[in-house]
Structures are given as C-alpha cells and as structure tokens.
Amino acid sequence: MSSHHQAIQDKLAMGITWSVAMLLMSTFLWLFSDIVIHGISGVSWEFLTARPLNAGREGGIAPILVSTALILMVCMAIALPIGLGTAILLSELTHQFGWMSNLIRRSLDVLAGIPSIVFGLFGNAFFCITLGLGFSIVSGGLTLACMVLPILIRSTEEGFRALPADYRLSAAALGLSQASTLISLLIPAAMPAMLAGFILGLGRAIAETAALIFTSGYVDRMPESLWDSGRALSIHIYDLSMNVPGGNANAYATALVLITLLFIINAGAQAIGHRWSSKRVLVA
Amino acid sequence: MNQPNTIPALKPSDSKRTPRPHPSSEPFIFTENLNVRYGSQQALGGVSLSIKQGKITALVGPSGSGKTSFLTCLNRLTDLVPHCQVSGSIQFGKIDVLSPDTNVLQLRRRIGMIFQKPNPFPFSIRKNLVFPLREHGIKDTATIDARIQESLTRVGLWKEVYDRLDSSALALSGGQQQRLCIARALSLSPEVLLMDEPCSALDPISSGVVEDLIASLRGPYTIVMVTHNLAQARRMADHVALFWLQHGNGQIIESQPTREFFHHPQHKLTKEYIDGVRG
Ligand SMILES: Nc1ncnc2c1ncn2[C@@H]1O[C@H](COP(=O)(O)OP(=O)(O)OP(=O)(O)O)[C@@H](O)[C@H]1O
Ligand SMILES: [Mg+2]
Numbered sequence: 001m002s003s004h005h006q007a008i009q010d011k012l013a014m015g016i017t018w019s020v021a022m023l024l025m026s027t028f029l030w031l032f033s034d035i036v037i038h039g040i041s042g043v044s045w046e047f048l049t050a051r052p053l054n055a056g057r058e059g060g061i062a063p064i065l066v067s068t069a070l071i072l073m074v075c076m077a078i079a080l081p082i083g084l085g086t087a088i089l090l091s092e093l094t095h096q097f098g099w100m101s102n103l104i105r106r107s108l109d110v111l112a113g114i115p116s117i118v119f120g121l122f123g124n125a126f127f128c129i130t131l132g133l134g135f136s137i138v139s140g141g142l143t144l145a146c147m148v149l150p151i152l153i154r155s156t157e158e159g160f161r162a163l164p165a166d167y168r169l170s171a172a173a174l175g176l177s178q179a180s181t182l183i184s185l186l187i188p189a190a191m192p193a194m195l196a197g198f199i200l201g202l203g204r205a206i207a208e209t210a211a212l213i214f215t216s217g218y219v220d221r222m223p224e225s226l227w228d229s230g231r232a233l234s235i236h237i238y239d240l241s242m243n244v245p246g247g248n249a250n251a252y253a254t255a256l257v258l259i260t261l262l263f264i265i266n267a268g269a270q271a272i273g274h275r276w277s278s279k280r281v282l283v284a
Numbered sequence: 285m286n287q288p289n290t291i292p293a294l295k296p297s298d299s300k301r302t303p304r305p306h307p308s309s310e311p312f313i314f315t316e317n318l319n320v321r322y323g324s325q326q327a328l329g330g331v332s333l334s335i336k337q338g339k340i341t342a343l344v345g346p347s348g349s350g351k352t353s354f355l356t357c358l359n360r361l362t363d364l365v366p367h368c369q370v371s372g373s374i375q376f377g378k379i380d381v382l383s384p385d386t387n388v389l390q391l392r393r394r395i396g397m398i399f400q401k402p403n404p405f406p407f408s409i410r411k412n413l414v415f416p417l418r419e420h421g422i423k424d425t426a427t428i429d430a431r432i433q434e435s436l437t438r439v440g441l442w443k444e445v446y447d448r449l450d451s452s453a454l455a456l457s458g459g460q461q462q463r464l465c466i467a468r469a470l471s472l473s474p475e476v477l478l479m480d481e482p483c484s485a486l487d488p489i490s491s492g493v494v495e496d497l498i499a500s501l502r503g504p505y506t507i508v509m510v511t512h513n514l515a516q517a518r519r520m521a522d523h524v525a526l527f528w529l530q531h532g533n534g535q536i537i538e539s540q541p542t543r544e545f546f547h548h549p550q551h552k553l554t555k556e557y558i559d560g561v562r563g
Contacts, residue, residue: 166399166401167403167405168364169361169364169403170397170399170403170405171405172361173359173392173396173399173469174392174393174468174472175388175389175390175391175393175416175420175472176389176415176416176419177389177419180419184415185405185415189406
C-alpha cells in the first residue's frame with residue numbers, strides 16, 4: 001500500500017522534472033531556431049568583413065567584431081591577473097588574512113548580483129569622466145572587467161578549494177615552500193576550474209550591452225586604437241532592432257554571429273577540460 | 285660557535301649517501317611534555333617519548349588518541365593546521381624543532397613523511413621525483429637521474445616502471461603509488477621517516493610488499509610508524525608506544541621495547557588492548 005503510494009509519488013516527481021526540462025529546452029530551441037531562420041540568409045563572408053552602411057541596415061559588421069574583440073582583450077588582460085591573485089588570497093592564504101577574505105568574499109557576492117546597467121553608469125562616471133578615458137574601448141573593457149571579476153574569482157577559488165588537501169600536506173611534508181607549491185602544483189591543478197571561470201566570464205562579457213553603452217559607446221567605425229570608441233556586437237543588435245527602422249534583418253544576422261561565437265567558446269572550453277581530465281598528467 | 289638551529293642543506297655533491305649505518309642506541313628524537321591543542325580541544329597532554337636512531341618505533345592506540353597529532357608535531361606539519369598550538373619541547377639531534385628560528389623546510393627534508401593514503405602529485409612518475417629534488421637545490425640532470433633510479437630501485441619500483449617514467453603517477457596501483465611516495469621521500473635523503481598507517485589503505489598483497497620495504501629501511505633510517513595492526517607492530521617494531529585517551533586528552537600510557545611491550549606490559553590497559561578486550 002505505501003509502496004504503491006511511493007510509486008505514484010515517484011512518477012509525479014519524474015513527470016514534473018521532465019516537463020520543466022522540456023519547457024526549458026523548447027524555449028531555448030524556439031529562440032535559437034527563430035534566430036537561425038531569420039539570420040542565416042544575412043550571414044556571409046561579405047557580412048563579416050564589410051563596414052556597416054546606412055546605419056547598419058546594409059553592409060557588414062567588421063568594425064564591430066574588431067571592437068568586441070578588443071574590449072574582451074582589455075577586459076581579460078585586467079581581470080585574469082586580479083582574479084587569480086584574489087582567488088589565491090581567498091583560498092590559500094585564508095588564515096593569514098581571515099577577516100579580510102571574509103570581507104572580500106561578501107563584497108564579491110554583492111557585486112555579482114548588481115545589474116549590469118549599474119556597472120555601466122559606474123564605468124561612465126569613474127573610467128570615462130573621473131579618469132578621463134572618455135567613451136573608449138579601454139573604458140568598456142575596464143567596466144566589463146569589474147563585472148566579470150566576481151564570477152572569475154569565485155569559480156577559481158572553488159577550483160582551489162576542490163583540490164585534495166593531500167596536495168598541500170604532501171608538498172609541505174617534502175619541505176616544499178608555500179610559494180613553489182602554489183606555482184608548480186596548485187595553479188596547474190586548478191587550471192581547469194580557472195578556465196571554466198574564464199569561459200563563464202567571457203560568455204557574460206561578450207553578450208553584455210548595458211555595461212558598454214555608456215562606456216565604450218556605439219561608434220560603428222573601425223577603431224584605430226584602444227582609446228577610440230567602439231561598438232560591441234550586443235549593442236549593434238540593440239541599436240538595429242530598437243533605433244533603426246528596417247534594421248531587423250541585420251540584427252538577426254548579428255545575433256546569429258554572437259550565438260555562434262558563444263557556442264564556439266563553450267565547445268572550446270569543454271574540449272580543453274576533457275583533454276585535461278583524460279590525460280591526468282598536468283605537466284609532464 | 286655551534287648553532288643548534290642551522291640544518292645543513294642538501295648538497296648536490298653527496299650523491300653516494302644513502303646508507304648511513306651508524307645506529308647508535310642514543311635517543312635521536314626526544315619529546316618532552318608535548319601538548320597539542322586544536323582551538324579549545326586538547327589532543328595531546330604531556331607526551332614524553334625518546335626515539336632511537338636506526339630503529340622502528342611503532343605508535344599504537346585507539347582512534348582519536350593523538351597518534352597522528354604526535355607524528356605531525358615532529359616535522360611541524362601542525363603549522364599548517366589553523367588554530368593548532370603545540371607546546372613542550374622536541375629535540376631532534378641538536379635542533380630545537382619547535383623553535384620559531386628552525387628552518388622548517390630543511391627540517392622536513394630531513395624528516396620525511398608517508399601518509400595513509402598514497403598521495404603522488406598529479407604529474408608523471410619522473411616529475412613526482414624531480415620536483416622536490418629541484419626545490420631542494422639539486423638541478424644537475426645527471427644527479428637527478430641517478431637519484432631517481434636509486435630511490436626507485438630502493439623501493440623495488442624501478443623494474444616495474446623504468447620504461448614509463450613519463451606516464452602519470454596516478455595510473456599506478458595503490459601499492460605502487462605508496463612505494464613511489466616512499467621513493468619520493470627517500471630521494472631527498474632524509475634521516476627520519478614518519479609513517480601514518482602506511483599499509484592500511486592497501487590490499488593485503490601490496491600491504492605485505494610495503495611492509496617488507498619498510499622493514500628493510502631499518503638501520504639507515506629512523507622510522508616512526510603509526511599502525512592499528514598489532515601483529516604488524518609485533519613483527520616490525522623495535523619499540524612500541526601505546527597512546528590512550530585519558531582525562532580527555534591523548535597520552536602515552538606505555539612505552540617499551542617490543543618484547544617487553546607484548547610479554548610484560550606494565551599498564552593494565554596495555555594488557556587489555558593487546559588481548560583485544562579494549563580499544
Ligand atoms: N585538524 C584538526 N582539527 C581539529 N581537531 C583535530 C584535528 N586533527 C585531529 N584533531 C583531533 O585531535 C584528536 C586526536 O586526533 P588524531 O588524528 O591525532 O588521532 P589518531 O590517534 O591519529 O586517530 P586515528 O587512529 O583515527 O588516526 C581527535 O580528537 C581529533 O578530533
Ligand atoms: Mg591518525
């Protein structure tokens with residue numbers, strides 16, 4: 001009798017789980033197929049290598065791809081070293097910096113929850129105006145760096161924490177210093193987690209609009225230096241679909257390019273992670 | 285003139301150094317009134333033990349009686365545990381182990397440690413051995429290669445792995461991994477080896493192989509070994525110390541040469557422990 005009852009409960013739980021999963025899957029598929037159907041005809045070599053014309057209704061997205069790449073480069077060049085350093089501080093040196101690491105961790109959790117438009121306004125006030133960097137790729141990259149740092153730090157920190165405690169103990173027992181243990185053993189071993197954090201951060205950064213609109217701006221010319229304003233992919237999509245009548249076709253094509261980039265990034269991360277875990281040797 | 289806290293560094297030149305057969309029966313490591321606390325919990329209370337050079341000293345006793353805590357004091361691995369406080373005195377040769385001036389990296393080079401669970405690094409077999417050697421200042425490739433072969437031969441692993449030194453150490457069997465860890469410790473030519481239940485995570489056959497290996501290290505090395513296996517202590521040890529929880533903290537209630545320990549225990553609890561009535 002009670003086992004019969006349980007069987008019904010199991011079936012119910014199963015059914016709910018499945019329908020939620022299917023709902024999510026179909027939402028995604030619907031979105032994705034909509035973009036592919038409307039965008040595929042617009043994407044061509046020409047589209048990727050030409051300048052936008054007529055406010056983006058015609059022509060391509062070459063300068064926008066370049067600006068996006070530069071913004072991401074600035075973002076990661078700043079965020080990676082700071083992120084790694086902070087993660088090491090939080091996970092490896094905790095008992096030297098007990099109260100401070102708690103404070104940092106708390107601040108990061110708050111930062112991670114702040115809407116990106118707030119980062120955009122902060123970036124505009126601080127980088128563009130106070131530091132005098134103006135609307136530029138540098139300002140945009142720095143703003144994005146502030147935004148992805150929490151993700152980067154927390155996932156790297158988790159990576160360090162997930163390492164077996166054995167590593168630290170056995171290294172110490174061999175008379176290895178904390179510094180060389182960190183450099184030669186812990187950092188290579190935590191590399192897959194760092195990479196995952198990097199990809200998550202990159203994914204968030206590449207799709208960002210609100211943080212960039214007031215910092216890197218929306219000039220759609222080819223940037224000549226990092227101090228020029230440059231338009232990111234997501235801003236191009238936003239502009240075409242909201243402000244440019246007749247821009248929908250190219251907005252779809254740009255969205256398809258953006259989604260494809262996201263797929264490539266994720267696939268790359270998986271491939272690297274897989275190779276890492278299958279080889280089981282970090283450094284020969 | 286004599287500086288008690290300077291430990292001679294490992295010199296690259298002393299490559300033919302493994303056998304160090306001068307096992308005097310003078311105490312080599314000497315702990316006196318050793319106390320260990322983890323925060324507010326006292327794990328060891330007033331432990332005094334002298335450990336003889338070139339002998340195997342077995343530490344036995346029920347779980348939680350402080351054997352591991354005692355062992356990790358000797359190489360100051362307790363430094364890594366937050367809120368862990370050690371007091372009392374430990375004399376190792378002329379070195380005051382607990383002094384803040386002691387160079388712990390050199391100390392740990394001279395006092396190696398083997399853990400219950402084999403813990404090779406996620407590197408190749410070769411790099412597991414090269415990495416610590418380099419860190420201790422041995423950079424010459426020929427010396428390193430000689431040491432690798434020598435220490436792997438010492439643990440009986442050379443024949444099994446010489447043709448796959450560059451494959452992952454994690455692909456070895458448990459027993460092989462444990463012998464690799466012993467080789468890794470030996471490559472730094474330590475004088476003392478601390479072993480925390482080195483056989484208990486292994487299958488019976490590997491356990492036997494590792495046990496024979498440890499027995500063969502007696503003489504040139506001073507060995508302090510925790511074991512839950514009384515038969516093993518009886519077979520291997522020269523001296524046995526029994527840890528017991530008394531008044532809430534771990535103490536040594538009996539410390540005797542192996543024969544005496546098993547045949548003429550002084551303490552009532554020792555007899556009950558040997559007979560399997562307690563512990
Ligand atoms: N890192 C630690 N933090 C807090 N308490 C600890 C720590 N390590 C050990 N203890 C405590 O110290 C006491 C002694 O532990 P210890 O590991 O030395 O015992 P043991 O004799 O090695 O036991 P076992 O035979 O189970 O390995 C235990 O009560 C344990 O809970
Ligand atoms: Mg123990």
